[in-house]
Amino acid sequence: MTQLNDLDVEDVAAAVSAGREVREHGPYKIQVGDESLEYQSLVIADPVPTGLQVLELAGLRPVAEYLLFQMYANGHLELLSPSETTDLRQAGIEKFLAFKNDRSFRFFIDERSQDWGAQRISGHALKQLAGVDPSKYEVYLVIPGEDDELVEDRDLFDLARPGVEHFAAVEINIKVFVNTLPTYVHARYLSYWEVVHLAHPEAVPGPNAHFTVTYAKGFEGNSLTNLVDGQLVHIKKGMHFNVTPTDKS
Structure with a gap:
């Protein structure tokens, strides 16, 4: 088997991502994943392998106990039986998913x-x-x-x-209040600087840039809580943030 660091190996996913045609000859680097969408990199020589070849290459035996899907660039999955072939040179085929199921x-x-x-x-x-x-x-x-x-x-x-x-x-679209003004945020967690940028978009982290950030009506309750650099805050609808520049001189 050709090693993954061999310069002759064609990375199918990289070719698709770059928008270029997959070359006509192997070996080819493919990705085979599981139900957690965790992938292992494998190398195969055949440009038109069967589902059986892919499963055996991934060490998934007995093959009859697995379902194999080929994944296209748009995320769509298509079942590939052990006897069916797939053309790795065809645009859009990036990865495979294997499931131990019937x-x-x-x-x-x-x-x-x-x-x-x-x-x-x-x-x-x-x-x-x-x-x-x-x-x-x-x-x-x-x-x-x-x-x-x-x-x-x-x-x-x-x-x-x-x-x-x-x-x-x-x-995600959560309404909060920043310095009394209604603001919509699009994440469940925000960092200190992400909150600062809600009030001061031009702020740049640095030795002379410091802001006092407090919030209330969050998951911790209605009491006023400090947020400092390096911390994350869990965003709740209706939270109130106060962001004020602090003079370090």
Whole structure:
């Protein structure tokens, strides 16, 4: 097997990312991941491997106990049976996902159908499949006629529920008050300097730049709390921040 540091290895994902054609001859570097979307890098010589070849290369045996999906650049998954072939030179095929399971589950994310090879899926994986920034978006199970259900990053949602689930990735949009002015933030956690920039966008960290930051009505309660450089604050709707420059002279 050709080593990954061999200059002759064609990195399929890098080629797709750069928008260039994957070369006609191998060896090729591919990525094979699991249900946590954690990947291992592998090298394969055949430009048109079977699902069996990919599973065996990843050391997943017995092959009959696994489902293999090929992942396209847009995040869509397509089942690849052991006897089927896939052309690594085809634009858009970047990675593979393997699941130790005997059936797949279908759901919709942002109105796009998706098949998944495990009974459970994390909120973080749903965000990755939706192609959104996990720190700036949340995923909800859409429940017609009721409040949608938040799926946290670490939640493992059971896809074996009756019916086909519909999920939506929604940008975080929380109303807070900064120096009494209403402001919308798009993250569940903000650093000291991110809060400072809500009031003073031009502020630059440095020895002469110092601000006193306090907040109230957060998850800690209504009492006034200090936020200092190096800390994060958990954002809650309706929080009040006070950001004032401090004279260090």
